[in-house]
Amino acid sequence: MFGKNKKNIFKNKGLTLIELMVVLSIFGIISSITIFNYSKFNSSASILNLADDIALSVRKAQGFAIGVRGSSGSFNEGYGIHFTANNNFLSEFSGSNESFILFSDIGISPNQKYDYDNSSCGTPTDGNECMEILSINSADEISEIFLNDDTKSIPEKAMVDVVFRRPNPEPVFCYRLNESENVCVQEKKIYMIRIKIASLVDPVNIYKIITISNNGQISVSLK
DSSP: OOOHHHHHHHHHHHHHHHHHHHHHHHHHHHHHHHHHHHHHHHHHHHHHHHHHHHHHHHHHHHHHHTTOOOBBBBHHHHHEEEEEOOOSSGGGGGOOOOEEEEEESSSSSSSSSSSOOOSSSOOOOTBBBBEEEEOOOEEEEEEEEETTTOOOOTTTEEEEEEEETTTTSOOOOEEEESOOOOOOOSSOOOOOOEEEEESSSSSSSEEEEEEEEEEEEEEEOOO
């Protein structure tokens, strides 16, 4: 009798092939959902970090302008950030959809725009105003730039410079259609620019908008 019961116990152990397939399917579904949600969370965190970096860089330029930073004993230069959504950039010094530039607007007659000569970055001079190239190393990009409340973004090759000059905390905006434009376009008064940054993983649903107003206010959307 004991031997018979022992035999039945061994026969009842384990999983059938169908049960095993069901368990593996459930495990696969749960794993897929977890990985997807983690990827989405990671992309959202990345885009938020980039938005904060851009906002802090603009604040940095503003602080340089209204503070005591100067060069060669002069405190008359302005400081700004150069933005473009161009993915066909000419060089690393021109900025792109994957970078933005901190610059110093210097020279005999500061023109409120970013000038560079492709030679170096770090020590601004007249004609080569690059202070720092801020690269976007995550899977994100500057996807679009908007002027004022327009719903249509500026052309891909266009660019906007946000310049602060002592002692004013308010920025001046310089909009140019392309690299060949030597002066700021004065088609309309620009009182605000909006920079849209998007995740390359899901650009439709994961993005942020940094708004810079001419009163000096800088904000990041909650989208």
